[in-house]
Every structure is written in C-alpha cells, then in structure tokens.
Amino acid sequence: MPGHILIIDEVATNRIVMKVKMSAAQFRVSACANHAEAQKLIVKQPPDLILIGLGDPALDLSAYCRALRDNPLTQNVTIIAIGVNDTTQARFAALDAGADDVLARPVNDALLLARIRSLLRVQSTHQELQLREGTSSALGFEEPAAVFETPAHVALLSATQQPDSALLAALTHGLGHVVRTIDPDQALRDRKLQPPHALYVIDATTQMATPARFFGLVSDLRARPDTRRSTQLIVVPDDAPDMAAMFLDLGADDIVATSAQASEIALRARRLIRRKRIQDRLRDTVRDGLQAAVTDPLTGLFNRRYVDPHLTRMTKQAQASGNAMAVMMVDIDHFKTINDTYGHAAGDLVLKQLAKRLKENIRAVDMVARVGGEEFLVALPGTTGPQAQTTAHRLLGLINRTPFDIGEAHPPLPVTISIGVAISREKATLKGDRVGTICAQADAALYAAKSAGRDRVAMAG
Template identity: 60%
Template sequence: MSGRILIVDTVPTNRIVLKVKMQNAQFSVDACASRIEAEAIIATNRPDLIMINLADAGEDRHEFCAALRDDPQTAAIGIIALGVADTSRARFAALDAGADDVLPRPISDTLLLARIRSLLRVRSTSQELFLRDSTSRALGFEEAKTSFANAANIALLTPNDAVDPALCTILQNGLRLPVRQFTTHSVLKKSAVTPVPDLFVINCGETEQTAASLFGLVSDLRSRIETRQSTVLVVLPQNAPALAAMFLDLGADDVAIRTASADEITLRAKALIRRKLLHDKLRDTVRDGLHAAVTDPLTGLYNRRYVEPHLARMAAQSCNAGRELAVMMLDIDHFKGINDQYGHAAGDRVLVQLAQRLQNNLRAIDLVARMGGEEFLVAMPRTTTAQARGAADRLRQLVNDHPFDLGPDLPEVRVSVSVGVAVSGHNGIEPFNLEVICSRADTALYAAKSAGRNQVAMSRTAA
C-alpha cells in the first residue's frame, strides 16, 4: 500500500534506520529532527502518517500530537508514537495526546508495518468520506454533525461460554454504555447480533493458541455486509506482536494487551466509537442528501452537477500530496445505431450495464459519472500516466469481453468504447487546471474516435 510517511526524531540513527525500513516497504519518506521542520514538511508535502519519538527531551512532543489532532487540516493524519516507556501510564499519555498507537522500543517490524497498513486504510476511507461530504456542502446540503446523540452499541465477544466480568466492567464504566456479551461461536451465526454493534471488543483469552483460533472471526466480521462497517478492538495476551500484526492485517481496527489499564482500553474504545459514528454520519449525508440531486436516475452514477465541485476537491488533494490526477472520457461507439435498431429501452439497458461494469472495476476513491448521453467520466487520483493508460485499456477490454443484454426477445450485442485520457500534476510540478485537463481528455477521446474507435488515446502532454 503506497503512502507518505514523516519521521520525527532527534536521534539521527533512529531516523536513518526507520527511513530505510519504510523505503524498503515502498513508502515515500521524509525525516526530520524538530517540530519546526516537521511543520514545514507538513505544510508543503502533507504526509499520510507521522511517526514521532515522544521520548525526545528537547521538545514537548505530546503537545505536538495534540496540536496535530486539533487542526482540521491534520486531524485525519495517522500518528504512531515511538520511544515511549512500556508502561500503562506512558501509553495512556501518548494515546490521550492524540496518537493512534504506541509502539515502545524495541519495535517489532512486523507489527509496525501492520499498524501502518491499518492506519492508511482508515485514512483512505476517511479521506473519501470527507471528500464526499465537502462536495455535498458545496452543493448546498447540510453539513454532517459531529456530535452524536444516539448511544453506541457495544458487543464483547469471548471464545467460550464463560463471561468476562472484569473486561465488561471496564467497558461499561469507562464508556457509560451497556455492553452485550456473546460467545465467538454465536456471532458466527448469521444475524446473531442485532442491532449490529458499532464496536466489537474481542477478548482473545490468556493464551496465544486461543487468540490464533479467532483469526477467522475478525475476517468474517470484515467480510459480512452487516458488520463490515463496525469497528473491532482485539484484546490480546501480553508480548504477542506477531498475533497483533495478523489481527490488524485481517481487519481489526485496534489491538490492546489484556494487562493494559482500564483508562487505556476505554480510550481506545472511545476513539473507535467516535470514528465509527462520524463515518456513519458522513455516509448518511452522501446517501440521503445527495442522491436525488446529483445522481443520474438511469444509471445511478453521479451526474455532471456533482462532477465539477468533487473533481475540484480531488485535484486539490492530489496537488497537496504532490500526486497526479488522471481523467478519462469514455464514449460508446455507434450508440445511436443501437437506439435506432433496437429502441431506446435497449439503449438504456446498455447504459445501465456499462455503468455497473465501470463501478465494479474501479477503486472506491475513483469518481465515475455519466456526463450525458453515452459519455462517461472517470477520475482517478494518485494515478500515474502509465497506470492511467493501463486502467483505460482494462476498462475498454472489460466492455468488449461480454455482450450486453438488450432485454426479452432481443439478441445480445457487442459494444465497444473509445477512451480519451489526460493526466495532470506530473511529479507534483505541473499545476492543476480542471478546465484544461477535461478539455485534454475530450480531445484525446476525439482522437480515439477518429483513429477508428474501440481504442485508448492519451493526451499528447500525458503520453
């Protein structure tokens, strides 16, 4: 998973070792010694995740973490605290200051990389939801509220029939919410837990063998439609970094050791609940506020009204990150012939099926829209010219691979598309101009049509 990481540590050896490890893991890395340097880097080359040595004596790094969390521009950046003493008090102080996790030295490389992957997944989801929300507000819809009136649903899962009164008491007292207890076996039964919890707390027991037997539970919760948006906190035996890494990679949102203080477990649980409820609010805004106004009623894709403000925000994010933005224009070849020969209802079925194929084969962060008639737009942030060319040809082939169903008593037909591609923001240097990049994509589309259709053409400046 690509991402940009900032390392803040006054010890040169620490910076060098961590930077090499992160680069070997294919991350883009900046490293610095002081808060002033870090703030300058954040302002010009905003990272996706920051690793901070909280043990540096020269600066108040806890205050720095808190400041990052309080600033709306940096609040969604993942923070991993390093160099912290392996005590309940030190871990709580770091988490309370705003760190997402605390990894005392010596650091397990396996756990560190798993934690980074987990936080980058969360950041990607948060970015997408905030991006959609900011677009809805630009279109005049109500901003999502961040104060939550509804109580969260908490479920404590144990690997056997025995209740866990100690952990249950910690959660109930700390969260001031009722906690329902279930066995892990019962939760694997479909619809066994209703209403669906906002937070699953999985107590893995006292042994690593018991914990390892619950890998499938986390994977199952993540794969189910009903529970995939729920957050998951796994409570593990002490000194089990490999288990913690595996649970994070399987989809757990956070892990804690069984001997952690009540305050630490409560703090981690509260953070997950806050994030879950905020994401729910943002999803509701997109689903309810925007659907009728900014979607095409035939295909369900976003329409032209949505594209302009959302594409502007995609461009701004890509520019801030120093990454490219690819824009594709796709047009169905000889679409008028389908309407003339088989009727407009058949043509509508082609448009619907094409929209489904595009949606099912692109990332969640990508924008797919119907611009009108038989023309579609795809925008892909953080996509290089080579990646855009490959994606465009893959989508073109996807249309060709299977015929389209025109409806009862009508034959299936083969359909092709022409694609024009433009990429802006090369290497973070070329400035973004939405009108220019869309015009370049349109020009490339015209070139693909003129060259015989059923092919991809790249804008000359992107080739």
C-alpha cells in the same frame, strides 16, 4: 497511494534506520531531529503521518501530542509514538493526549508497517468523505441538523462460552454503550441487524481456536455489506506482533494487547465508535444532500453538476500534494445501434449494468459519473500514468468479456467500450491544469481510441 511520513527523532541512528525502512516500503519520507525543525517542514507540506521517536527523555509526549492536535495543520494527521516506556500508564497518557498508537522499542517492523497502512487507509477514507461534504456545501446544500446520539451497540466475540470477565467489564463499565456477547459464528449468521453493531470486539487470545479462524472472521466481517462499515477492535496476545499485523492487513481497525488496562481498552473502543459515527454522518450528508440534485436517475451515479465542483476540489488537492491525478472518459461502442436494434429499454439496461460494473471495480476514493448519453467519467486521485493505464485495461476487460442482460426476449448481448485516459502534469507545472483541460485531453484520447477501431484504451499525449 504512498503517503507522506514525517519522522521526528533526536537520535540520528534511529532517524536514519527508520527513514530507510519507510522508504523501502514506498512511502515518501521527511526526517528531522526536533520539533522546531518539524514545524518548519509541517508548514511547508503537512504530512499524512508523523512518527515520533522518543530519543529525548525530556520530551513531554502528552503535551506535544496535544500541541499537534491543536495545530490546524496537523489536527487530523495520524500520530504514532515509538519508544514509549512499556507501561500501561504511559501508553494510556499518550493515547489520551491524541496519539493514534504507541509502540515500545524494539519495534516489530511487520506490525509497524501494518499499523501505518491501516491508519492511512482510515485517513484516506475520512478525507474523501470530507471532500464530498465540501462539494455538497459548495453546491449550496445546508448542513444537516444535529442529531441526538443514542447508545451504540457493541458485540464482544469470543470462541469460549464464558468470555473474559475483565474484558467484558472494561467494555460494559467503560463505554456507556450496549454490549452484547455473541459467538463468532452467530456474528456471521446475523443479517441486517437492527440496529447494526457499531463495533466488534474480537477476543483472539483464547487457546480454543486457531488464529486462522479469527483471521477469516475479520475478513468476512469486513467483506459483508451489512458489517463492512462496522469497526473492529482485536484483543491479541502480548507476544504475537505478527498475528496483530495480519489482523490489521485483513481489515481490523485497531488492536490492543491482553495486558492493556481497562481504561486503554475503553479509550480505543470509544475512539472507534466515534470514528464510525463521524463517517456515518459524512456519508449521510452526501447521500441526503446530493441525491436528488446531482445523481443521474437511471444509473444512480453522479451527474455533470456534481463532477465539475468535485473535480475542481480534487485538482486543488493534487496541486497541494504534488501527486498525479487521472481522468478517464468511457464510452459504449455503437450504442445507437443497440437502441435501434433492441429498443431503448435494452439500452437503459446496458447503461445501468455498465454503471454498476464501473462502480464496483474502483476504489472508494475514486469517482465515477455519467456525463453524457452513453459516456462516463472516472476520476482517480493519486494515480500515475502507468497505474491509470493498468486500471483502464482492467476495466475494459471486466466490461467487454461479460455479455449484458437486455431482457428475457433476447440473449445476453456482448458490449464493448472505449476508454480515453489523461494524466495531470507533475508538481511544478500542475498549477496550469484546469478541470476543463484534463477532461478535454481525456475526450481527445477517447476519440483516438474510437478512431483506431474501438474496444481499446488510448492515453492522452
């Protein structure tokens, strides 16, 4: 969903132009001239991302980035600095002080927007993992004990037999982790690596391979189950902003120019490894702390015990941001007939396959749970009515047009579902929403869908 961007730039022309560009890209935008004004806006509503335009030559960017990182309201906010002097020392100083990226003027619009999308995706995933960890704590589970961190495994992928010696040295001497040089094709052949690579560094500067080969490599690594959670740092030519933008949109985590100093390459690599370890720990908290208590044993989905506190936290976040939120109730049509005709084992197979289809066709930030015998709940934060309706019809088609396997003794069984959808109210009145209210509205819409003939979507009034 669109993020909230705060633009800080003393130069009015820069500020106006950037605001127009960000608004055209469907972001919510606030803008101000200086950091005193910015602080007032931040207190009122913390942004998701801050664009700092260096119109003021007296600004100490490093000090300001550190101040933002020390402020509880902005310590996790993404920061991009625009207009940094195009020197490697200035770039490193800004990154080391806490900026997520630094870009020199003139800024390539495609690269800037791709960088923003990439960083907001990371932020959204991290916030969701923290939300789930908070739900785990609310349920009374203890925090995991601190673990000793062993060196991470890093793969340097190059299309040449001899990888760039300066790049290899920057990684080997600057990280303190295990660096392995492998051919790109080997990276795709390796399965279930033990231990898996925390970071893939892809050298896309060689003239021996076309950009398309590297584009495919990035997307393949991001799509495969055994490598999709590894991070990716792409080394690109200095004069190829469109290539860099494409890598980011295909799933790369970060890019770095060929001319970057070894210290900057190592800094970016360390950040990605640290990010992966934090996200891995958050995932482990959810998996280990909640699995037995809040997971439905048949489908592997969350159960009602998890839904209530998580929806409460999700609603509070919607209230704070002013974003809409959707809840769907999904019910299998004539499920009792399936059990009576084919047996409970067949019914269990239908439930498991339905759970799998739902889970595989929603976003990572969404939640799906089994809340009754044949009833499922799907919660979609940051989702408007039209978006939720489109999603519901898409899920309806995915379920209803593919028969379910109910065992060797029977042919695949066509199964239909009905969906009721409710949307939280808008900003001013959202405080009146309660978890029970929105769920009751979705339940009522589901009843309307069934009363109208089943196999359909109904929206709450």
